[in-house]
Amino acid sequence: MEMQRSKGVNIKNLTRTYIIHGGNSEFKAVDNISIDIKAGEFVTLLGPSGCGKTTTLRMIAGFEIPTEGEIFLGGDKINNLTPDKRDTAMVFQSYALFPHLNIYDNIAYGLRIKKMNKEELDKKVKDIIELVGLNGMEQRYPNQLSGGQQQRVALARALVMEPGVLLFDEPLSNLDAKLRVYMRTEIRKIQKKVGITAIYVTHDQSEAMSLSDRIIIMNKGIVEQVGTPKEIYYTPATQFVADFIGTANFIDGNIISIKDNKAVIKVGDVELNLPYKGTKKEGDSCKIVLRPEAIQIDKKGLFKGKIIASTFMGAFQDYTIQLENSVLKCEDFNPQIKKIYEEDQEVFISFHEDNVHII
Structure with a gap:
């Protein structure tokens, strides 16, 4: 299964300001950041809680509106598009599966909304089920699956829509340590296989190191450094980066x-x-x-x-x-x-x- 449609993401001078204390003061969750992500690249936003990484991801997805700045997906400006009109799909921390639908129907849900014909839908869903290693589980319900299997369903449901960009919001934080290591290997393997652009949010440095082509280290709303895992580890730009990685x-x-x-x-x-x-x-x-x-x-x-x-x-x-x-x-x-x-x-x-x- 090849996904030739993967798109690059360009963020220019992006800012997200919140008004706090009854309108008396402002808090900049994201402060004038610019990032270029190439098509097919796996990029991780990494940083401590409150550094602005999730807010950045949510702005790309369309769940948050930027105060200033521009977001381009595949060269097109997407600031004014609603989440469903953006060529993105999100894999959530909570999986967000429909408990009353079996695995097949969970994965097929988005394609049915698009009114895809039955034969094409069936082929796509079966291909994705095979890709994420859930063969034979199509008729099970989410509560009959382990955490790792539920995470695969969430991944399959996002991938089946063939988005230009796949967004991950701390998808492994509900899993135990061994399963997290296994699942991050699986996610990277699947991402490489389909060639999709992936933007991944985590505060776990080993997760970022093992998954990413490049890591974007954020701190207090700004980008401290962008680089490959090796560059970030061996040549940190600031004391914060050196201290945060390893x-x-x-x-x-x-x-x-x-x-x-x-x-x-x-x-x-x-x-x-x-x-x-x-x-x-x-x-x-x-x-x-x-x-x-x-x-x-x-x-x-x-x-x-x-x-x-x-x-x-x-x-x-x-x-x-x-x-x-x-x-x-x-x-x-x-x-x-x-x-x-x-x-x-x-x-x-x-x-x-x-x-x-x-x-």
């Missing part, structure tokens, strides 16, 4: 000199020669972002520290290390073949220059 250590330093995409950065008494392509100048203070898995612990190294916590986590030994001016988290993988350091032991830490990022 675990990050921050070491304060001062820039002594910059030359040929390299910066000499002083941290305490140590001078580090590190790759740098940013906009800071000599004399500026900076932060070095260092991921826990990038730290090496040894009997010699760049910085002297003391182990203040050492916890066995199975796949890795989790250390908290006190340096002179900062506390670092370190994950030392495959501890079975490594030396395990205990609390109060003096250690040295080092890292490869390619594993650090400066903001």
Whole structure:
């Protein structure tokens, strides 16, 4: 089943303002954001609660009206179209299935409203049921299905309409942890197979990392960074992004000199020669972002520290290390073949220059 109709989405200077406290003040849920999403791309809006991601999705769907700005779908402006006139379909967190209809009729519902002829409808519904792996369950009702199966029905019901863009509003948050991991793999597999444009909202970073071609990180109504999962993880644009995706250590330093995409950065008494392509100048203070898995612990190294916590986590030994001016988290993988350091032991830490990022 090929879906050649997938469309790009362009958002220009989009703002959504709410009037609060009896009209005395305003709250900008979304603050002048611009985003370009290519046809066939899987893009995730990621951020903490209240960052504006769901409001953005609801504006694309037509459930919220923008205060300012424009939304284009496949090059056409859709601001003034009602949700049913937009070439989009939404998969909700609550599944929103009709309890009195069986699975077949739930999936066929939208096509019947479009007055599609019986033969074509039957073929489309059967194709979609096969695609989402629900063969043999057509006559069951929603209350006879597991959460994961209900989520597949919701996905099938959206896909069968062959929308230009598929919208997901935290669709897996009602499922248990193992099923979530399984279902996100399934969603990505189906999206790639049909080639549909997908915009997905979540606050779960591992979900965003595993699903997305690109991630849009939002915070307080603005876009902090847009990039591939690797770009966001290894080269975060801001401290917020570094802190929100994975675990990050921050070491304060001062820039002594910059030359040929390299910066000499002083941290305490140590001078580090590190790759740098940013906009800071000599004399500026900076932060070095260092991921826990990038730290090496040894009997010699760049910085002297003391182990203040050492916890066995199975796949890795989790250390908290006190340096002179900062506390670092370190994950030392495959501890079975490594030396395990205990609390109060003096250690040295080092890292490869390619594993650090400066903001």
